[in-house]
Amino acid sequence: MTSPIRPGSHKALASIFIAATLSLPGCMESSQDSAPEQAEETSSAQQPPGTIQADKQIDQTRYNVANQCYLLESNGQYLNADAQAGRYGVTADRASATPFYLRPTALGSYLLVTDYRRNSGEIGEFDMLGISDPAGEFLDDTGTFIGEVSYLVAGLGDTTNVVLDPIAPLGSAVRAIGESLEFLGDQLAETDVNPALSMLAQPSDLGVWQLNNVDGDRFSLVSQVTGLLLGVRDNQLTLVSPSLADDSNQFELTKTTGCPGYPEAELSAEVLDKQGPANYLKEVDRFRNIQGIDQDDVFGFVDTHSHVSAYEFIGGRINYGAPFHRFGVTHALKDCEANHGPWGATGFVELATTGIGLHDTQGWPSFNDWPRNNSLQHHQSYYRWLERAHLSGMKILVNHLVHNEVLCAINPQKQNDCDPMEAILLQIQRMYEMQDYIDAQHGGPGEGWFQIVTSPGQAREVIGDGKLAVVLGIEMSKVFRCGEFQGVAECTREEIVERLDKMYQLGVRNIFPVHKFDNAFGGHLPDLSSGVGIGAVLYGGNMLETGHPVEFEQCPEEVEYTGYEPDQNATLQPFGLVDQLLYQIDYLGDRFPETPEELADMDPRRGTDQLCNRRGLSDLGDFLIQELIRRKMMIETDHISRKAAARILALTEPLDYPVINSHGGWGGTEALRDRIAAQGGITSSFGATRGDWVDKLTRNGHRPRNDRFKVGPFGGSGFASDVNGIAQLASNPGTPEQEAGLYPFTSIDGRVRFDKQRTGDREFGLYDGRGVAHYGLYPDQIADMIRNSDRDPAQIDDAVNQLFTSAEAYLRMWERIENAPL
Template sequence: MESNYRSVPRLRTLTAALATTLLALTGCIGGDGEPATPATAVPVVGGEQNGVNITRQPAITRYSFANGCYLLESSGQFVAAAPGAGGYTTTADAGSATPFYLRPTALGSYLLMSGYQRSSGETGHFELLGISDPAGEFLDAGGSFIGEVSYLVAGLGDTTNLLLDPLAPLGSAVRAIGESIEFSGDQLANITVRPALAMVDSPSDLAVWQLNQLGEARFTLASDVTGLLLGVNEDGLGLVSPPLADAGNEFRLTAASGCDSYPEAELNAEDLSGEGPAIYLKDVDRFRNVKGIDQDDVFGFVDTHSHISAYEFIGGRVNYGAPFHRFGVTHALENCEANHGPWGATGFVELATTGIGLHDTQGWPSFNDWPRYNSLQHHQSYYRWLERAHLAGMKIIVNHLVHNEVLCRINPQKQNDCDPMAAILLQIQRMYEMQDYIDAQHGGPGAGWFRIVTSPGEARQVIDDGKLAVVLGIEMSKIFRCGEFLGVAECTREDITERLDQLYQLGVRNIFPVHKFDNAFGGHLPDLSTGIGIGPVLYAGNLLETGHPVEFEECPEEVEYNGGEPDQNADLQPFGLVDQLLYQMDYLGERFPESPEEMAALDPRRGTDQLCNRRGLSDLGDFLIRELIRRKMMIETDHISRKAAARILALTEPLDYPVINSHGGWGGTEALRDRIAAQGGITASFGGTRDNWVDKLTRDGNRPRAEQYKVGPFGGAGFASDVNGIAQLAANPGTATDEAGLYPFTSIDGRIRFGKQRTGDREFGLYDGRGVAHYGLYPDQIADMIRHSERSPAQVDDAINQLFTSAEAYLRMWERIENAPL
């Protein structure tokens, strides 16, 4: 899939660089090297988007026009669509003017859409004000600008000559450089490539405009690709260089009506209260009379384990789709053939993990085959789907940046660097870009509902503002590039502190010391899922990464400690070769189907799944845990060997420092999970269905813990979606009768009414065989659990209470970490 932001040369960049040089020569640059224009404040304005009220300040800024309908006027002339006259012209009659829908592509940049039409099953036809690409050479398949440097440089020389007359000799010099790169003038074959205005029929970089503020209500519109300004002149509408701008390049945007809406996934959520979702427990009837509850505690749930940014992992072409795209859903979720080949034939991970073979690759607008609960190579957390879950009460989501270097290197389909640090840094960049994009849709910096947080105090403030607190974590096998080969660490203590500090500065607050492979910090928890799937692949990957197979032992009942310190040599006595081979055979054998009954006597497998990794926490692992404690970071104990997890608990318990088991059985044994809860940590399980989910929530919420670790009478039990993490979401049972009885439903606080979620032409429900097909169906899943669980009403009620106190429980856990003594 095409990345949201490409690192490719753009004419805009070249123009900006040259313009800086030219303006410096003429004294138009301030002493600090910045353009000598006054700084613009960025307050935000008010409005409503897709039925959800947005509270903003009244000042008008360049961000204020997001997803609104406006007329463009300059010097008494209005812009009007004119398909037969180059796309657009001007008129003095406001009644003949064309209203434009301003769709943000980023903060301060917009698509100017004069029309959008489509029939069912069609992607749709856009009418966008942009510049022409007559040679078909400026764009790639995703609409990103990739014009060849030769004719771009030469064309820049033309622009300089044409528009900066005093500096024409310099323009000629630039043209000469361009021509020296095998370019011969303004013509490419018989087609003129000089930029000209046009009506563009699909979103692309050629249709993106930077809206820049001149005064209280005066703006310029600069082409994102060329840097040239839109303006009215005696011939109608045209482009001009910024140094030659005049009053004809100053626009006023007047609110209008009659615009077609830009295509987008729907929320299908109606605010019944006029106040948005509840924030505190006191705002919800079911909690008002519960003894022991602090009524100012946060009402809502936490997803302790997600992978929003996983579309960039393992090389960036394993998963198809993205949580956002500057051109919207039509590009974010378009057609997975780009990654998975015709009919999904190269979607190897999905075939290996779920057995799903060929499939219809079409996404928007029909979504014939995907997303679905068990379609593991298709993105399931598009930002509007996340927003729908937020409206249902999700207050915190933990996004684990995820990667596996070995799987990336053996993957033939990739576009990203396989280096562990590079992969994680790219995903961090994407998360901040996503935050900015959502801000842009809602009116400016800080205006969006999606906020990355770095402390529990900041998280509480974000939640108080009615927004979703997003925590960045890391779940990868070779974190900090600290692998091991044949027992020799591939990093030093200095490497660890340097890279940990870098990630901390970028906002990471949650760390898995170990993931799917052994590394320099300790042993991993083997994948004990049965059946043909990812287990054998990971087993082989560990062998490639470390130079040795997993070293198994029979699992002890519990790792014993003397005075809080483990005997690091316990159970590390070397096994005989035959015994170790039998353990390997047991493990690999359990990944495949059982032998037929008549052949059972000949099967050499012993059939045990009670196999543990002999490797505990290494000396470097001890060092890492102490460094995480020193920085007050959250420590995840999932995926690490039982021996190593017990050691982490021994290190943190004397400090009253809680740790986390964020996704169920990957935390090892129930005894270990009980110890985590007793120490004030969070234990969460995968989101399930009906009785299964009730049981998980009540079990995790009611684990033995001291009163100071509870939210009133509730322990608080979040859930783990593991969305986009090569993990299935919930496969929901149900019938047409169930569906008829579910929709519409209201949120737990009674403030939001939900209908069936629609994206494009597809209505997504729980009972069409796709289950929780995407993240936006978790509100439906909660409602289904309440209505259709066969557990007692008291058990269901307890499960819901545990879920909707989990955000507060998570915040209290994080606050205890911050207050822990060093």
């Protein structure tokens, strides 16, 4: 199953331009209409690729050779590695041929990895075929190509093991093009770069090859940075222009063994059932005989609120790390010093919000200090960690693209555009790149377990194929650039429609009208955090963004009951100047000392614990809600003032149009959340620990609602991770004895066994002081809740049932939105 929009692998502009100039054959193939069945999960993160064998022989494609071991042969000549000389060559003796591991960097692109450093004892010590960089000018310290293609191609023409004489005239033209592209990096001038085919010790763009089907099961290999084809001529390994390509530039790939394992985070999970984890409730014993459970009801849970793409938000250097990297975990989670300085000294958000001071910045392979549950500036949703949670039963992941323009502007650590639309477009691009990357690891477009969906029907198809349905949403303070200053909107209705249409076309189906700051659509729900922490920072940010402080009032009780529709032209009597000033001071978070009990009656701040934003939904806010309804998009009511939330419910209720409270307390009061449930919407809370999590799941699952909104007897209660959203994941109590009794454990459906998760040299558990250190520990957290909660066993069972019916509940809610009358 593929998404409606699947951008191809995103290459460097220089590579695309040169490839086009040289008429490179075998362009990226278009997406398939439907995906083949998902490959069976493996228990090893570093599975020896030579042992991966297909159950039956299938035709090779440029995609399905991924993460497997091959001999490369052209006209009877095999590629081999000369370890002593540190170079690659060819041999006619198959016994002397070198096995190559094809590690995807993107769809159809690979590192050609060999294992001549395996005896060093170092994980990740291997070699690969690529282009040399003797002058040290072509790459930055991440392995990204920043040199000039024209100089590289010209230099290759001077090497003895490359056949390029006929390309000389074309090389001059390419040189001229390269000199005009200033963004490619510093000019090499007269530097004698003299690059050649080489044995690379580290992955880089110089080692990336595009694999293209040429003739049946024969392939060409094209250097990504030069556009030149690998070949074998006169018993030498060569590079030639595409215009000179012949059968000496065609290779057969023969599956073999003996390749190295490529470094990767482990799943630490074994699929016990050949059919894989359950997709439907009827496949699980605990649901099989429950009345009201249908055959096609989805088994599993939904994370209603995550920020997988937040590594690019508010400037792109706040959250260190990434959910994927073309060169794998060694680059995605390497060392946070790149963003946070030596010993993390410039990790200001973490210092301000959690008190975590200096720390060891090293990530892979030791992870001495991060990730941890309360480490807010380190990425916690690497794709293999997400995959582990998927194996435990996660069927839907809602990823909210997140941004705040003011925080970006004042952030000294940034590399991305602070413009709200540009920031969101970049994160959308990254999500499709992540989908493509995971597809590449699993054999081609649509083959990966991570699939972006745009409708509930498409989500059901993806889940039915054993994959994770990913929904894109937007949570940002200045949605569609629609801020306000001194009450004046910074956008028009026409601009709202244009920008909303663009987001819809790109696959976004979920919108927060308001987040953290007042904007042109309405007032926000104030952050009442105590202390001089993020609450005070956001308060100041609202002042900068809007030109006014939060305007408080005593919380109106009338928004608490169904049927209330506020008069958009009515306002409550303003507070006096002194009262409003006291509300502002109390809100700032730098709280006054506790009032002595004997003076409590004289305390002028009495009642300020019931603060509400006076701003409701604006006329433009009403317009936005109507446009979202017209497009059948999901509406989030978190972070919005109680007045505005009540207005949204009043607009949607007559249409039988459900709305969402995706992460607990940010949705206002319990009464508002009850109204959302009664209207057929989703209410979720943050993932917690043990008894507290049981209480949250059962409370949300049993909110009053019509029977037609239930999954059999269950309301369905997902959870919100808010991962990477400057929010702590769950901590966890525990003892060594409890840890010893937890592992190994099996999933709720009994089809997957989990051991303690390992990434690099570190094992991550729940009881080492780090809690839910990363997303891959949610399976462990569920198991811990079941084993160690002090709640009644029947209540624990109910909580588990509510959680694992939440994916079906979410889909039914989405289907009601699609079927709502306009």
